[in-house]
Amino acid sequence: MENEMTMDVIVQTILELLKQKKYSKARDEILKNNSVDIAEIIEEVIEELGIEKAIVLFRTLPKDVSAEVFAYLPIDDQLDIINGINDREIQHIIDELDFDDMIDVLEELPANLVDKILEKSTKEERKLINTFLNYPETSAGSLMTPDYISLRRDMTVAEAMAYIKKEGMDRETVYTCYVKDAGRKLVGIVSLRNLVISDDNMKVESLMHEDMIYVHVLDDQEDVSDIFKKYGFLAIPVVDNEQRLVGIITVDDILDVIDEETTEDFQKMAGMAVSTEEYLDMSVWHHVKNRVPWLFVLMCSYIITGSIIRNFEAMLSQVIVLVAYMPMLMGTGGNSGSQSATLVIRGMALGDVELRDVGKVLWKELRVSFIIGVVLSALNFARVCWLDGEGPLIALTVCGAMLVIVMAAKTIGSMLPMGAKKLGIDPALMASPMIASLTDMVSVCTYFALATIILGI
């Protein structure tokens, strides 16, 4: 909290200096921060004063800082800056970026600009970059970096340490080293920790783990992040079809993947198309396009609910008071169902609930929903009789319906996501909106059928 307060003050100071065109003062002020925070300040400048001022400020940064800051900016801002600086400056930034950050930028640039940048690379670099550009967006390949320490099994610890010292890698990629055979196949991993604490003349092969866990270049990023969560790794090797080591994925990139996947789940569970763009950056049309389809589908499902009600119109017009309890029954049904659906969907995502547990889940939900249904029905009976002054038959109808609806909603809410998973559909799609539509049908059916029986109309 304190941190954020200070940040706000810094941002305001810099915005003020820029408005007064005191650029060198603004630069001095911004350089007191680390690269992550400088990127955040530049984002604010773009938002508040526009891209031109931000580019002026960006250009005053020392060359080594500017590339690092650039890497931390969101992709939109990166593109805006690229459009505002000259080719030489672009080339400089691209050269300074870590390989995986460079690939992210190149993926978004127009083809002619990419070609211009690639012209200046060596043939091998071009080949490597092109390979990386072709991995699907959510694959392990798109997350990995080819910057890693690769050792030979016959090296001694002293040789390995000398090699690492010579390579002098950037960043955290150095903490796990990879041992490859002559065919570039991955044969083992050894941690820098192990090298540091071992005797100089020990062989790498005696220190390395051979039963390492790795992922394939086309594996989905969600599976990769599950492996990180399970084993607590700092980095994981990525291999191709021939088991050759092609890159590594580090845990800092996985933190972003987890956020992205969670956002997707939230969006699906609220009945929306998935988008990783930031809320405010998305255009009105894009928002509309993401939200209308599910709303429309769900709206159509109410055609069935509507025609059920029409079938009971004659009865309803005789006991119009029944209408007053409809929203409560439907609402409580929807809420009950969402609770169960959310628990089951989340349980499956975390691996706590498996498909084979379907019997256990059903049995648990039946008991839970029976108790909840009885409690809510009893409270309602009191309300309908005393608060609303209706007769016991109306109260019985409402409360009987409540019990059935809660039980049906919780059964639907828990079973639908499991059924979806069984069929290979993402369970997150079977969340609140879908469950609410279905339970609404069940609710009106149950309610009016019970009314017909109990009230004898």
Added chain:
Amino acid sequence: MENEMTMDVIVQTILELLKQKKYSKARDEILKNNSVDIAEIIEEVIEELGIEKAIVLFRTLPKDVSAEVFAYLPIDDQLDIINGINDREIQHIIDELDFDDMIDVLEELPANLVDKILEKSTKEERKLINTFLNYPETSAGSLMTPDYISLRRDMTVAEAMAYIKKEGMDRETVYTCYVKDAGRKLVGIVSLRNLVISDDNMKVESLMHEDMIYVHVLDDQEDVSDIFKKYGFLAIPVVDNEQRLVGIITVDDILDVIDEETTEDFQKMAGMAVSTEEYLDMSVWHHVKNRVPWLFVLMCSYIITGSIIRNFEAMLSQVIVLVAYMPMLMGTGGNSGSQSATLVIRGMALGDVELRDVGKVLWKELRVSFIIGVVLSALNFARVCWLDGEGPLIALTVCGAMLVIVMAAKTIGSMLPMGAKKLGIDPALMASPMIASLTDMVSVCTYFALATIILGI
């Protein structure tokens, strides 16, 4: 996927061997796996064959493996195992555990057992353990470990490396080293990478970063995980009120925190009390207790909706067909509101949407909801007239209500979470169930009021 298949086969083999009481064969089979997977297999054994068999298997494991496996088990299984083994075995496991894992276990053990274990520790260890046991459950203090490398600023790189080699720490905690002054105050950090690639006679103080980011021992774990996400750290130092370094938090523990916090958000957004217990492990009563309160509160909110409807009973009984469109209008309102609420809640959680953006959000939602409202109304007009064969006045009522309801729902859905945050209430509580209850009120009000005007009843 392949991985999981193999795992299933291994588990089945071991279960079969245990059923046939071939314990040493089962041990040989289980020892082919790494500790994380062994823990998973033991979990399965507990679930399928009961704790007794699992303890027999657990006891056959070599001492160094058993402590590591123990650390990866869920807390319930840990307690069951502790209850089934003797004091000497318990002592052994506790001694072998990493400090932070040991604290997690001790927190859950009954006091007399903790005392017995602490008896055998030195006075200093006891004091340290007691301090750690007193940190609140979701604080930075409860996540940290006191196992870290601490250096002095006047050490040379060679001295520092020799010291690290001598200490020979477990795990990843070695990759960032902490420089403290005489008063144990944190003065800088230096990465192992930097030590490895620097000349032996350079001083630590010339390599260390002094503007490091740290957290306070009582900071909330969610704030800590936000810092990890922002900066991509592998570890972060934790200080007390006097700025003295008391421990570090490593990124692998943050992955668990992120999962926990996400689960809490999902639960809150579905109108439930927060629980970190696994779905199947939670008792029926616990499930009921977590779900009933919100269902009850929301049910009560429908008393208002009910009385609005009662006010319009006379009109309704004249045009009973209006009832058939109620579920659709309420459902679509609820769904529209949830979409906006989810986007805004998630946007705020990720820092994309700030409180000061309230005007931008409102303006965006108004435009988005107007377009969506018009689209859905137009489609509905067609349906009511052609499909249902109702007159244009009924169609106009339904479609006018649809437009107003969608716009109101999206405004409520986006503004309520922001208002909650402003008031210091968790925005996640203002999600689908709450929004649906509110929009239902707005929906019936709007619908019947419009009906009165348009149909002139």
